[in-house]
Every structure is written in C-alpha cells, then in structure tokens.
Amino acid sequence: MKEIRAVIRPNKLPKLRTVLREMPGFPGMTVGKVEGFGAPKTHVPHNIKEELTDYSAKVRIEIVSPDEMVDDIVRRIINIACTGQTGDGLVWVVPIDRAVFINKTTVGSPHG
Numbered sequence: 001m002k003e004i005r006a007v008i009r010p011n012k013l014p015k016l017r018t019v020l021r022e023m024p025g026f027p028g029m030t031v032g033k034v035e036g037f038g039a040p041k042t043h044v045p046h047n048i049k050e051e052l053t054d055y056s057a058k059v060r061i062e063i064v065s066p067d068e069m070v071d072d073i074v075r076r077i078i079n080i081a082c083t084g085q086t087g088d089g090l091v092w093v094v095p096i097d098r099a100v101f102i103n104k105t106t107v108g109s110p111h112g
Helices: 010-021 048-053 067-081
Strands: 002-008 030-036 056-065 089-095
Touching: 002 010, 002 067, 010 056, 010 067, 056 067, 067 089
Parallel strands: none
Antiparallel strands: 002 056, 002 089, 030 056
C-alpha cells in the first residue's frame, strides 16, 4: 500500500474528485485546506503584512491506495491539476506498512 499526497489549486478539486470517483475500486480520499508558498520565491516581502499574507490557498489530498492503483491515480491528479503555471502543486507517494479500516476491524474491548 502507498499513501498518495498532493497539494493542488482549490479550483481543480471538483474535477479531480469526479475523475477519481470514476475509477473502479477508488479507495476514497481525505481533503484539507492548506496555505503555502513554493521556492524559489522571486518576490521578497517588504513589510510584516506582506510577510504574513504571502501564502496562497491550496488543497491537500491524501489517498491510501493499493500499489496497483498508484500510477493511475498520480497520473490523473497531474492531468487535472496541471495548468503549466508556477503554483500548480506537488504530488508525492509514501510507502505504508499497515492500514486498517476502523469500522471493519474486530478487536477486544478497550476496557479489558
């Protein structure tokens, strides 16, 4: 299993969601709002207000996926998110040793 993480422009999320949901067996994803900036940065903030607001809104996506789906998911993310402009985002893949669906797990009582 792998975890696919991506940071993309928020306006790309609806189309990406649609394209990923069309995949047979798509495992689902977690989405969160984030802010950030890339490097190298050509604009240097001139005052504290600029320094504190020099971030752009992005969306972070996390997908835990079977190995055989990873390349297809990454390709779909890139195809949807790419505008060819700086700030399109980033996709990376992290190995996962273990993942357990909580609602599908039977364990002993936590109280004894």
